[in-house]
Amino acid sequence: MRYFTSLFLYLGLCAILAAEPSHPIGVRSLDIPDIEAVVWYPSARDEPATLVADNPVFVGVRVVKGAPVLAGTHPVALLSHGYSGLWRNQAWLAARLAQAGYLAVSLNHPGTTFGDMDPSWATRLAERPRQLSRVLDALLADDDLASRTDPARIAVIGHSLGGWTALALAGGVFDPARLQDACGNSTDKMVCTVFRNGGMTKQTAVPDGRDDRISAAVLLDMEGIHGFTPGSLRELSIPTLALAAGIGDPALPLGWESRAQAKLLPAATSRYAEVIGATHFSFMSECKPGAEEILKEDAFICQGETAPRAKLHEEIASTVIRFLNAGNRLASALQSP
Template sequence: MHLFALLFVVLIAGWGGGSASASEETGFRQIVLADGPVMVWYPTAQDAPVTMVADNKAFFGVDVIRDAPVSGANHPLVILSHGYSGLWRNQAWLAGYLARAGYVVASFNHVGTSFGSMDPSWAKDLHRRPAQVSRVLDALLADEDLAPVINAERISVIGHSLGGSTALLVAGGVFDPARLLDACGDDSRKLVCTVYRKGGLSRDMASVSAADPRVASIVLLDMEGIRAFTPESLKGIGIPVLALVSGVEDPALPLGWEGREQAALLPAATSRYAEVIGSTHFSFMSQCKPGAVELLEEDAYVCQGETAPREQLHRRIAETIVTFLTAGKQLVSALQVP
């Protein structure tokens, strides 16, 4: 397939409902499940009192109105899945943008693969992440306040890095551990290979499938692990898939080995692929504050390497995602062609 390094996706807007007016703010509340708290973001007409969430010394947070009422109804739902050793805070910027665009958004820490709470053998239980996504979805659709304002026909999962693999599992992809380990061989440079080996992935593990038929579309943000998914399962995915990948080459996350392989393997009829020029793998995380590089020390790479301002990248990424999600199944402008 020919690849087009495009950022903006030109699609026909086919699904109405769920849009927020320019005057609306970001509402925020928590629901507590057995796995831990789930942060819920949504449009609200209430404009005070404003507080900030997901803010710390290194990363900017998002202004929200806590426990405000949801404005309107028929809102599409997005579930965010963070990356390996990440946190719900990593994509708070995107949650806020989507809420202001009329979406209900849920973010949470994945059990066993979140920062400060890592299971050393997490890769031996690959069902855990997609199962948690489905449980969160169960809870949202059963919540007496949120369920009435959610459009259950417009449910999407957006995943960054390892979260992309989680989203692809939920969409119907089948993860075969042996495929990934065979593709990796003895490679010790590629991040996806070292992370899965360290987590205990082995060739004798059974393939994993975790499709949730309630999910109507997915977005992959610089996903890792496409080579683990069986070609047959990828061809069978019938819901829209948007794959956005970083445009700055990284030896640990080779564009040709990861992102462009997604473009080659995902079904052309239902998937769209774009390289976000100027972005790194970590551009999909929150915006770094001045002084973050010095503060983060050996982890400063999460704030470095971009060739465009992260704030600008975020705006373009979010606009592309909203255009894609609004289009639904009417994917008329292909970013990949035979």
């Protein structure tokens, strides 16, 4: 791959060259059996506004519930949260996508969502990408939303385990034995512990999770690259963006995980960058003052960044939207791993 050396220089250029109109944000639920899903979309109505995804820990987003969808057709972005996460974790990104004209759909993944955790989830790894496909099915079957979607522009965006899900949906083939061999007896790498505790073995069968309707993929500090077969990664034909946290974490080794993505993803269709000042949790919602006291032993979710999370969100969203808007033409390369 060819890269710029500064992500911030690139992002500044993005802001100048790729400024998007900022639409009011409408929100409505999507009717899917056993799956909670929310659609964020551009609207012309900005009142009455209300806060969603807001709680004592995380900053919410101001939206208009049930507002009409802006006229015309819009690209789609499916958002997949991480292990034990919630659809609310990436509300900030869904909102920015909607402001830029996207229909963004976020969901709670049954079995790997906070409050709905299946101890043996990793024995049924195909369920996560299939859940996203079911959400897309529901969107395209919705009488009101289907006519507003552009079926040629459907992206998937995933954080952490959601990145694994996005890559599986994009066509990556996952072989549990490869990840087990790469992990060995490691007890310090989070991805190894999470998959092992979820019941995955070398013999775990993983049916194909690919969805041919997906036209682009974005991986946000993804975990699990060593389990994907090199052949399937070389054959990825859709644009794929991998954004990594620039601040290392012993449980999420930057060189072992994210920089391996830069080497394994095909140069012709992928781009990679490390977000300077970001931690693994910078891709979640902004923390409120006092959040660390509430979180207690989980306060690390709000700690460790060397730049304000709100600023990091603006930079991440700008990069993602520019990349998706470029389509097969791809935005300029980012930086060296």
